[in-house]
Amino acid sequence: MRTLFLLLALLPSIAGATMAADVAGMDTSQEARYRTLIHELRCLVCQNQNIADSDAPLANDLRHQVRRQILAGESNQEIMDYLTQRYGDFVLYNPPFKMITLLLWLGPAVLVLLALVMAYLFTRRTRKPSTATALDEEKLRKLLDENK
Amino acid sequence: MRYLIPVLILAGLVVLFAAGLKNDPREVPSPLIGKPAPAFNLKLLGEEGSYSNADLKGRPVLVNFFASWCEGCQVEHPVLLKLAKESNVEIIGMDYKDEPADATQWLARHGSPYRKVILDHEGTAGLDWGVYGVPETFVLNAEGVIVYKQIGPMTEAAWREKIAPLMAGAAK
Numbered sequence: 001m002r003t004l005f006l007l008l009a010l011l012p013s014i015a016g017a018t019m020a021a022d023v024a025g026m027d028t029s030q031e032a033r034y035r036t037l038i039h040e041l042r043c044l045v046c047q048n049q050n051i052a053d054s055d056a057p058l059a060n061d062l063r064h065q066v067r068r069q070i071l072a073g074e075s076n077q078e079i080m081d082y083l084t085q086r087y088g089d090f091v092l093y094n095p096p097f098k099m100i101t102l103l104l105w106l107g108p109a110v111l112v113l114l115a116l117v118m119a120y121l122f123t124r125r126t127r128k129p130s131t132a133t134a135l136d137e138e139k140l141r142k143l144l145d146e147n148k
Numbered sequence: 149m150r151y152l153i154p155v156l157i158l159a160g161l162v163v164l165f166a167a168g169l170k171n172d173p174r175e176v177p178s179p180l181i182g183k184p185a186p187a188f189n190l191k192l193l194g195e196e197g198s199y200s201n202a203d204l205k206g207r208p209v210l211v212n213f214f215a216s217w218c219e220g221c222q223v224e225h226p227v228l229l230k231l232a233k234e235s236n237v238e239i240i241g242m243d244y245k246d247e248p249a250d251a252t253q254w255l256a257r258h259g260s261p262y263r264k265v266i267l268d269h270e271g272t273a274g275l276d277w278g279v280y281g282v283p284e285t286f287v288l289n290a291e292g293v294i295v296y297k298q299i300g301p302m303t304e305a306a307w308r309e310k311i312a313p314l315m316a317g318a319a320k
Contacts, residue, residue, distance in 0.1 A: 044176055044280035057245075058280050061271060086186075086278035088179040118153065 022067060030070050037066050037076060040093050041083065050093060178278055178297045185211070185292050186276035193248055193265035199240075205292035208315045210239045210285055212262070212302070213274060215246040216254035218282040224301035225258050231307060232261035237315070241265040244274045244282050287314050 023031045035052070041062060043054035051059040051066075062083070069079045080092065089095045097105055180186070189200040204211065212228065214221040231237040241262035243251045248267055255265070268274055277286065287296040295314050298306055 047173060061275065065275065085179060086276060087280065088177060088278070090176045114157070 022063060025071065026067075033076060034067060034070055037070075037079060038063055041066070041080075042091050042093055044087060044091065175299045176280065178294070180278055180286075180294050181297065183294060185286070185288055185294055186273070188266075188268075188273040188276065190273060191267045193241075193243055193251055193267050195264075199264055199266045201292065204240065204288055205290065207238065207290055209288050210237060210311075210315075211242055211277075211288060212239055212285045213242045213244045213268075213277070213279050213282045215244045215282050216250040217246065218244075220281075220301045221283045222258065224283050224303070225261070227302045227304055227307065228261035229259055230304075231302075235312075238263050242268050242273060242277075244268050244279065245271040287311055289314075289317075 023034055026034060038052040039050050041051045043049050043051045043056055043059040043062070045056040045058045046054050049059070051062045065083075066079055069082065074082075083091045089101065095101050095104065185201045185204055187201050189198055191198050210231075228239055232239055239261050241260075241264065243265055245268065248269075251265065251267075255262075266273070271279075274282075277284075281299070283301055285298040285302050286294050287298070289295050296311060298311065
């Protein structure tokens, strides 16, 4: 049990150490770009993790690829293009807006709109009885007047 | 009418989710379908010389990414052996991130369905081909264009229903 705690306590420092090795030889702006990019790229093996958090060998390869391309002086766009040419838009956590991703981007907005329209229709319908009683009151008054 | 709209929306969602259940999220569609095989020039296993993407042209072939450390590769191996033997399919092996000695031993033990085995020791070809988990098998037509990608182990059903018709069409 104690060894487990010790290992857990060591975890952040281990993660920190690998990170330091990854960004060796980069200047501050390159390092910042590296950190942003690896958080925006998806690991295709463990699909709900980005390549920064994943320990899969493929994530490791992709991190090295990003690192190589940054050190070679390539822009963020060039690096993302390189990876989408090979792995498709799925590798991006922020996929581009195009025909095939239309449902993904517009779906939630369409659903919210639909919900608002329905909410409006339903609330309007429940208001009707109040107008009906107003009419009844008028009739009632007329009837009362006639009987005077 | 009042209850028809929610019921219709529910029905729509049920259809959408039912369709979604049939999709395997692990199968990421390859953007390389319909494109020429990515360039490479790598050494061969067990023989002199190298093999490049240009050597893949001229007839339909299967390019199978495998490794001696890969469990799914053992699962599909009997299917590949059968295809090579009975259907005379040309299968080119791409030994992905593997040690040549381990691959030689593995092929000696399980038998080799491959005409050639290319050594992708660093996984550079794997990266260019968009491989994210071996085994993966690419179907190439005679022009060297990728027409299909089988993700995960090759199965007899996948061969019969999808790949065999493509290979037959590609040979014409």
